[in-house]
Amino acid sequence: MCKISKMLELIAESHRIVAFTGAGVSTDSGIPDVDGILSILNRDSDYHGDAYNLVSQRFARSEPATFYRIYRKTFFHPDARPNSCHHFLVDLEKAGKLAGVVTMNIDYLHQKAGSRQVCEYWGDMRKNRCVNCNRLYDWSLLENQNIPKCRICGGLIIPDFVYRDLRTYPNEVANGEKMIESADLLLILGTRRQASSFPSAIKKIVVSESASPEDGVLTINQNINDLFIYLSEKYHALY
Secondary structure, X not given: OOHHHHHHHHHHHOOOEEEEEOHHHOHHHOOOOHHHHHHHHHHOOOOOOOHHHHOOHHHHHHOHHHHHHHHHHHOOOOOOOOOHHHHHHHHHHHOOOEEEEEEOOOXXXXXXXXXXXXXXXXXXXXXXXXXOOOOEEOOHHHHXXXXXXXXXXXXXXXXXXXXXXXXXXXXXXXXXXXHHHOOOEEEEEOOOOOHHHOOOOOEEEEEOOOOOOOOOOEEEOOOHHHHHHHHHHHHHHHO
């Protein structure tokens, strides 16, 4: 049996699927993954830090013009659209087979596609915060101002995940872990996180162009968007 047929079989026989998604899910929507971000930074002759420096509150506050110039090329893509992977997960949720999505992405594409149960470990780019008064703003202000400032106190506004220096949201992580522990099938999509880092009793499918095989795990090394276009056609034809 080919790997894609096996994946379809596992999906068909499962009733509480959870998807754990990383940056590789969104690259075909025009949002760069870690390698893409590093490539952008390496080509920028005016930026001399690494990717972690870029998303630090210290850098955003000390060099807001540079921060926002690069942020708009790397993380901030409000016009990005969901791809076949996002839509297939919505179809599984509507069919009552997908319990939810746990994501490390901040792009909000799962919700744009229609996913209702989403745990976001780092939040999403809609949420932005004034560094002075902590007032929250949505992403519309970032679209209209090169360096967004608070309407109340005039303070600099930065993305909340940068304000938090990449600290995750404890409640989101706790809810995500609980969701994963209850799964009968875990789809690990577009992330470098090893399947072995998840509970061993759960059946797992890894889809990533760079994933290494792991014992007892169905691993598919293929472009995610291409795979899910094909998978969606086959799934809807069969079920």
